Amino acid sequence: MASKVNITIDGRQIQAPEGMTVLEVAKKEGIFIPTLCYLDALEPEGTCRLCIVEVSGSIRHSIRVSCIQEVREGLIVETNTERIQRNRRVLMELLLARTPYSKELLDLAKKIGVVTSRFHAEEFDDCVRCGRCVRVCRDQIGAHALCWVNRGYQRTVTTDFDRLSEYCIGCGSCVQVCPTGALKMEDRGNERIIYKWGQILARFKLEKCSKCGKPFAPRKYLEHMARKVYKPRGQELAEIVCPECARKVERRPFPAPEFPVGKTPFGF
Amino acid sequence: MLDIETIDSILAKFPQTKGNLIAILHEVQNHYRYLPEEELRYISKRTGVPITQIYSIVNFYNRFSLKPKGKHVICVCLGTACHVKGAEKVINEVKMKLNIDVGETTDDMKFTLEEVRCIGACSLAPAVVVDEKTYGKVTPKEMSSILAKYNKE
Ligand code: SF4
Ligand code: SF4
Ligand code: FES
Ligand code: FES
Numbered sequence: 001m002a003s004k005v006n007i008t009i010d011g012r013q014i015q016a017p018e019g020m021t022v023l024e025v026a027k028k029e030g031i032f033i034p035t036l037c038y039l040d041a042l043e044p045e046g047t048c049r050l051c052i053v054e055v056s057g058s059i060r061h062s063i064r065v066s067c068i069q070e071v072r073e074g075l076i077v078e079t080n081t082e083r084i085q086r087n088r089r090v091l092m093e094l095l096l097a098r099t100p101y102s103k104e105l106l107d108l109a110k111k112i113g114v115v116t117s118r119f120h121a122e123e124f125d126d127c128v129r130c131g132r133c134v135r136v137c138r139d140q141i142g143a144h145a146l147c148w149v150n151r152g153y154q155r156t157v158t159t160d161f162d163r164l165s166e167y168c169i170g171c172g173s174c175v176q177v178c179p180t181g182a183l184k185m186e187d188r189g190n191e192r193i194i195y196k197w198g199q200i201l202a203r204f205k206l207e208k209c210s211k212c213g214k215p216f217a218p219r220k221y222l223e224h225m226a227r228k229v230y231k232p233r234g235q236e237l238a239e240i241v242c243p244e245c246a247r248k249v250e251r252r253p254f255p256a257p258e259f260p261v262g263k264t265p266f267g268f
Numbered sequence: 269m270l271d272i273e274t275i276d277s278i279l280a281k282f283p284q285t286k287g288n289l290i291a292i293l294h295e296v297q298n299h300y301r302y303l304p305e306e307e308l309r310y311i312s313k314r315t316g317v318p319i320t321q322i323y324s325i326v327n328f329y330n331r332f333s334l335k336p337k338g339k340h341v342i343c344v345c346l347g348t349a350c351h352v353k354g355a356e357k358v359i360n361e362v363k364m365k366l367n368i369d370v371g372e373t374t375d376d377m378k379f380t381l382e383e384v385r386c387i388g389a390c391s392l393a394p395a396v397v398v399d400e401k402t403y404g405k406v407t408p409k410e411m412s413s414i415l416a417k418y419n420k421e
Contacts, residue, residue, distance in 0.1 A: 011272040144318035149327040161305055161334075167320070 037130035072220035125197035127182035133174035168202035170218035207241035347386030
């Protein structure tokens with residue numbers, strides 16, 4: 001049993017288990033803090049900075065990043081002061097500069113009172129550098145297909161040596177967690193591609209469903225499922241059956257994806 | 269061509285990969301004067317460190333290079349002090365003499381030209397570092413004779 005600490009968030013006295021982050025506690029208490037790079041199922045990385053809060057009490061009065069700030073005895077947190085709102089708005093404007101058309105980001109912007117951005121990037125690639133894709137691929141899928149390169153403004157997500165990835169299994173998790181649609185997945189006929197602005201990251205031939213004949217999944221993905229999902233359950237991936245056929249014909253549920261897609265702030 | 273022997277002998281010096289990856293990469297870089305892709309992929313297989321992670325690290329540090337470098341690396345300081353003292357003329361001298369731009373290598377693989385912002389030798393401005401050796405108060409003329417010296421080696 002983790003010991004508890006007493007903290008205050010927006011004037012509310014709360015008992016929270018040691019080791020929890022301020023954001024986690026606030027969420028449990030139903031206190032809204034905007035987040036972008038944070039995702040329940042992933043290790044927080046604190047990159048977007050939208051979740052900033054003002055802290056005082058047992059820490060020097062300052063602005064901290066709530067998704068990586070652990071609670072401690074006597075901590076006083078203010079989640080929505082004037083100063084925080086002002087800072088958040090600037091951060092959001094900066095994010096919007098390079099991602100002006102993402103509906104999700106615009107919705108979140110509206111929530112914190114930003115309509116347009118004063119800043120303009122020369123080129124937009126829709127990527128907010130939240131790192132969710134890199135983290136999901138590395139920590140949840142274990143494929144290690146994506147990585148960061150370059151620094152500062154040039155920082156970007158790519159594959160090893162910017163080549164078509166040999167390690168990507170074509171699961172689409174990175175696409176699913178990307179908050180802005182900067183990463184995309186497309187099935188065309190019997191081919192699947194995973195791509196971002198100006199770069200195809202991986203390309204696959206799709207295997208056909210043995211029941212309906214529709215191409216539906218890359219071989220590497222099926223092998224991954226067999227190894228990581230079926231085998232631990234003592235099952236084998238005997239036939240290749242697409243999710244629809246598995247449901248209809250066999251009344252057997254297709255195994256749930258092993259990545260527990262949490263609720264993102266955008267509700268998917 | 270993948271040179272397994274060299275890499276194996278470097279790896280043998282580091283029984284533990286954890287915490288030593290940068291040191292390993294340094295040795296490989298020193299040996300080849302850059303980090304060849306095939307060798308990096310082999311290191312990844314041998315150590316179990318994902319190649320994406322290695323690629324990210326190599327990309328992060330300026331010291332590492334994915335492109336072959338020349339036998340001698342000429343690094344001209346363009347920091348504030350050196351700039352004021354005429355580093356621009358010195359670097360232009362190199363560009364003209366070797367017919368390469370910053371970040372490029374001569375066709376004969378002898379020289380690579382790089383620039384840096386202050387190497388902490390401002391009192392010697394303008395400063396130039398060739399390989400490990402620092403030259404101070406360099407004039408374009410001196411630069412030209414430094415080049416000639418290394419060219420003979
Ligand atoms: S689709 Fe490829 S890059 Fe994306 S999470 Fe899956 S394995 Fe990683
Ligand atoms: S591609 Fe999407 S998930 Fe990946 S860093 Fe950019 S915005 Fe985040
Ligand atoms: S949600 Fe905390 S920094 Fe992005
Ligand atoms: S500016 Fe060149 S050494 Fe400091």
